[in-house]
Amino acid sequence: MSLLLRVLALALAVWLILTVAFTFTQVHGQSMAPALKDGDLCVVFRTGLQQGLGGGFQKDDVVACRREGARFIGRVAAVAGDTVEITEGGTLVVNGVTQSGSVRPQTDAQGNPESGFTVPQGCLYILSDNRSDAQDTRNDGLIHLNSVDGKVITILRRRGI
Numbered sequence: 001m002s003l004l005l006r007v008l009a010l011a012l013a014v015w016l017i018l019t020v021a022f023t024f025t026q027v028h029g030q031s032m033a034p035a036l037k038d039g040d041l042c043v044v045f046r047t048g049l050q051q052g053l054g055g056g057f058q059k060d061d062v063v064a065c066r067r068e069g070a071r072f073i074g075r076v077a078a079v080a081g082d083t084v085e086i087t088e089g090g091t092l093v094v095n096g097v098t099q100s101g102s103v104r105p106q107t108d109a110q111g112n113p114e115s116g117f118t119v120p121q122g123c124l125y126i127l128s129d130n131r132s133d134a135q136d137t138r139n140d141g142l143i144h145l146n147s148v149d150g151k152v153i154t155i156l157r158r159r160g161i
Helices: 004-019 047-052
Strands: 022-026 042-046 062-067 070-078 085-087 090-092 095-102 125-126 146-156
Touching: 004 022, 004 042, 022 146, 042 047, 042 062, 047 146, 062 125, 070 085
Parallel strands: none
Antiparallel strands: 022 042, 042 146, 062 070, 062 146, 070 125, 085 090, 090 095
16 A cells, blocks of 8 residues: 555656646647757646746747737747847847847838837847748737746757657
8 A cells, every 4th residue: 555655656746746836738830940840749847837946038948928818939039128129121030139040020010120129128129940831920019938938958859750
């Protein structure tokens, strides 16, 4: 009987860890190619637990977010307090430092290129790796921390299975 209780306690602990601390999500599309490809499975460390352990999000973290009920994965390009500018030529500049890769310039309602702005508190500026084939912050606005499910900590390749 003691062994059965130990096995049940262990099973309960594993179940709690896998449902409270982590979540799993599948990559759909090629927006994060080549790092993540369609069909890959990502293990995500939940935001609430990460924040409780003193961790926040940093530039270049890969995160899982929700937008209009759908989950997507992107890379943090800037965090609260960072200044972001996309030049007319498509160069991304964060805090005065030119970043690698080009992006489609953002425009205002009149079609004029937007000048730099500062990411407000509680928000992230998230871009896809495959920036020519993606919907991200440039199209849909900044991502509020409440919409971030967590940080991707590992990838399980599922193609061809």
